[in-house]
Amino acid sequence: MFGYYLDLALRSLKRNRALTALMVLAIAVGIGASMTTLTVMHLLSGDPLPGRSQRLFYPLVDPDPTRKDDREPYDVMDYRSAVDLWSAHRADRQALIVQSDLKSSAPSSGLPAVKLTMLSTTADFFPMFGVPFQYGGPWRAKDDAARARVAVISSDLNDKLFGGADSVGRVLRLRDSDVRIVGVLKPWRPSPLFYDVAGGRFSNGQTADFYGKPEDVITPFFTGLDINDGHFQQFTCWHIPDTPGHLQNAPCVWVRLWVELDGAGKVAAYRRFVADYAAQQMALGRFSHAGNARLRSLMEWLDYNGVVPSDVRLQTWLAFAFLIICLFNTVGLLLAKFMRRSGEIGVRRALGATRGAVFAQCLVEAGLIGLLGGIGGWLLTLAGLWLVRRQPAAYADMMHLDLPMFLLTFVAAVATSVLAGLLPAARASRLAPALQLKTL
Amino acid sequence: MEIRPILATLRKHRIPALLIVLEIALACAVLCNAVFMISRRVSNIHLFNGIDERGLVVVNLNGTDPKRASSEIPRNLAALRGIAGVQAAAITSSVPLSTNNWGWSFGLTPEANVSSHNTTNVSLYMLGEGGDRALGLQLREGRLFGPGEYAAGALGDAALPQGHVTVLTESLARRLWPGQSALGKTLYSRPYYYTVVGVAADVLRPYFGTWNPKMYDVAYFPVNYDAPLGTYVLRSAPQERDRVLREAVDKLQALNPAAVAKGSTYADVRAKYFADTSSMAWMLVLVCVVMLAVTALGIVGLSSFWVAQRRRTIGIRRAMGATRGAILRYFQTENFLLATLGIVLGMVLAYGINLFLMKHYELPRMPAAYFPVGAVTLWLIGQLAVLGPALRAAAVPPVVATRAA
Structure with missing residues (x-):
């Protein structure tokens, strides 16, 4: 029966090409617009580290004596708190993180000096975040303590400086120090760059920069502090630092700590540990309050920062309003189409087709239009994503149609058109056969 | 123009009429808010800046x-x-x-x-x-x-x-x-x-x-x-x-x-700062244009169907002395009535959307001046869209009335 309905539907679509084209176009445009924005939304609001994110946590304590417990702590920590929590090694893995800008050159590559971003972290960073390596590997924990002059570089920088060749063992000049390259990353692009996310609350929804690329050079934490001393930026300070750029003893927050905790028991224990640490620091007189220590999971932290840019969320709303307009449109056009065929439907009914059969036939026709619209919608989504990739936003280069979204395009198109077909099909199936036969 | 017969016909075709009204309402509501957002972005891009922007070149020397x-x-x-x-x-x-x-x-x-x-x-x-x-x-x-x-x-x-x-x-x-x-x-x-x-x-x-x-x-x-x-x-x-x-x-x-020397003209510095803003503004313009086009096509489709369905009635009216102009005006008035209903509904919806955006996106209240923009645009779109089908209706010869039903 379905094959017969399909045949009927095809004939009917061919009979009135203009109306068919109009309906397919309406569905295609609606689906194209909503799937483009939905894909952007899907890629930006997804989990940056699927399978790992639920084990990653972000502790915060509040060292600012001018604040009280009723406020959220700053989004990053002061040097001493972060290093204290890190060196306690209470979590399964823990990584200190600080980011800075520096000037670099590779003495052997013969290119002029370039300005780079540097991430300084501890050895656990790589296994904890599952960072993939192209050549070589991470440094070891003892290199952190020894302030070893080693570095891991991004695949982009490796392409730029060494033409993509295996550069392990080569020397890179970072400001005034030489470091030996021990590892080169594979292209790695967590979305968002979760470990650098902070301050989203104060950004008024302009959070596109959270989706930038990982840093060019990664050095051991304490090595980085030595190499780039005097060039670190604070997240904020509650007093003027004595020496700008050298923040180890300054009343400033600028260091992040990420920890990996496997299991609810460990999470609870670590939460207690952070709270106890704050209480102890208060007892020692370094903190003025200890009640607002926090431990958020990765996804909670992204949520707290509202990482999806408000423009993107706005576009998604817009696209859905648009889809609804297209839906109304299709309802109207299908109604016109089915009503125009009252005579044919009357004959079928008079020859014994049940109401259900007519209803089903109409829905098959609507579904077929949806499928055609889905193909158009898919092409328009590809075009839309091409447009998004040409935008200046930091996330532009990541935009592509993945398999789930590709399938969703067609599911949504067919579902929309069948939904639009319900009312016209119901009306068509309720036609009285005799009345229609008379007008033939 | 007699409105009562139009209303009587619309009452018999409630669902298509309702669809047109809803479509216009939604398009009107989205349009008002989108135009408001576009104009905010455009004024952002053109903010006054009291330096000689056109002749300026900036070079950063780093390291x-x-x-x-x-x-x-x-x-x-x-x-x-x-x-x-x-x-x-x-x-x-x-x-x-x-x-x-x-x-x-x-x-x-x-x-x-x-x-x-x-x-x-x-x-x-x-x-x-x-x-x-x-x-x-x-x-x-x-x-x-x-x-x-x-x-x-x-x-x-x-x-x-x-x-x-x-x-x-x-x-x-x-x-x-x-x-x-x-x-x-x-x-x-x-x-x-x-x-x-x-x-x-x-x-x-x-x-x-x-x-x-x-x-x-x-x-x-x-x-x-x-x-x-x-x-x-x-x-x-x-x-x-x-x-x-x-x-x-x-x-x-x-x-x-x-050191590393990098430079750009000041015009580029400004363009880069507002790049996101201007691309969003263009995106909104694109959405508005396509949305209005889809709405217009929908009106064309429904009106054509409508006209085709009423060919005989139109023929009878023509045979009884109605001029082509009267038929044309009939469909135009009908569309105007539907558009007006849609616009009224759209204004309420536009206000609601604005309240929602104020709550979630830190947008200010939309000035009342933006409401007529949506109204006038949709009236015009409605009239333009109905013109083709209405002309076709006006061209129906009176002789149609004499043919068998």
């Missing part, structure tokens, strides 16, 4: 040795001034919209320091000698800095320079001392203090997000060449700026091989 600043900066500037067509060149800490912000908080009483309450956060522009001319600052009141004040402005590693003079923007001066002249007043941040010697036209901060009342809170300070600054600004005739930019970058890179 120089701060200890050698006092000898290198004058040498670099001399070389830049030697480029043909350069009218002025100077060093500054940053330029408006560069996102490289240097902020500080000042109070109005001598005991104020940077972390006191009741201070005002301002963006600082440290200018080397000639910086006012190179940027093309427009003085409104008082004076700009003298050579002695530039020489006294030692900065070194400190956050603020040693001198005691500053120039503010009009907006900042007005907010700090409403109704009075700012000249001779003093800004404090212990142990520093600065007397206002001049007020200049509003200039944007290096970074301020989107439109906000504090975006012009800017103060200028004179500094000498000991300050390790790295932003060179050059002014030339607008048609020469591209060549000046190329030569300036080459010259600075050649003089400072260990």
